[in-house]
Amino acid sequence: MVIIKMMMDLNTRSIVNYLLLPISAVFYLLSFVRKTLYHIGLLSTHNFNVPVIVVGNITVGGSGKTPIVIALAGHFKQQGKKIGVVSRGYGGTHIQGSLLVDRNTSASLSGDEPLLIATQSDVLVMVNKNRTQAVRDLITQHRVDIIISDDGLQHYAMGRSVEIAVVDGEHRFGNGLFLPSGPLREPVARLKSVDFIINNGAQYVGEYTSKLVPKLFINLYTGVTQPLNFFEKIVCHSVAGIAHPQRFFDTLSELGVLVEPHAFADHYSFTEKDLNFVEDYPIIMSAKDCVKCRQFTTKQIWYLHSEVDLDVDLLTKLDEKIVK
DSSP, rough: HHHHHHHHHHHHHHHHHTTTTTHHHHHHHHHHHHHHHTTSSOOBBBOSOEEEEEOOOOOOOOOOOHHHHHHEEEEETTTTTTEEEEOOOTTOOSSSOOOOEETTSSSSHHHHHHHHHHHOSSSEEEEEHHHHHHHHHHHHHHOOSEEEESTTTTOTTBBOOOEEEEEEETTTTTOOOOOTSSSSSSSSGGGGGGEEEEEESOOTTSSSEEEEEEEEEEETTTEEETTTTTTTEEEEEEESSSSOHHHHHHHHHTTEEEEEEEEEOOOOOOGGGGGSSOOOOEEEHHHHHTSSSSGOOOOTTTEEEEEEEEOHHHHHHHHHHHOO
């Protein structure tokens, strides 16, 4: 019965996707025209005297960009560079002008990903719906050496020195259709024009492989850290409001956690009530989710701290491009 239901759901989604194809055609046409207008100069691209690295993708949904942004910020910070990160602050309520995000900023204002970057990398993070203005403000107000844009591959008004496209190693490009029939924001051929392609979680020819590596558990209330085997054979509420929650649950299972899964929508705004479970098990969340729960955290809430291992060859070639 379960298999039959899954097949029916798949068939329903397929039918809906094909019904939406006319809208996808319009989306593709508009995006093509817009890109062409920038290419021929009828729409202006603003270039800067500071290197701008765009870390984006050609699909919607989580491909693992933000941990890569954090890793790159750490890489350049180790070189003594002053780093700025720009984001449009998806999910946040900030609308007008630039917002400088720090660890005391509310996630509801800035969005979860900018706050996560500011908290984990301790670099300047600027949120603005207009990324170009955010870059300008980081340069003029804070005199940064390098700027990294979290997403923004399609924000052609913002000039860039380097383009990095992140590809989800598991889902790739979905059904290969454009929004809203599929996940594509740009054609797959767009990848031919970027400087680097990072594959999140798999190996493909011509793509650098990255992997999110679990490091330790951190208690959100006390800051106490514990090794990865701390929750082995212990039943825990596993909470994830990310694009692919099952991936997070699987990671915890691989660490020996007896997972009681609770999946929420990506960028979900948690309330205290959401975490009031009947069973008094420990609660383990992703780091991105935890930044939204600081106001009502308890000693029961933990998060899994993970870091991206980037290819040394990629970092070497990226350094060479930035120097140029």
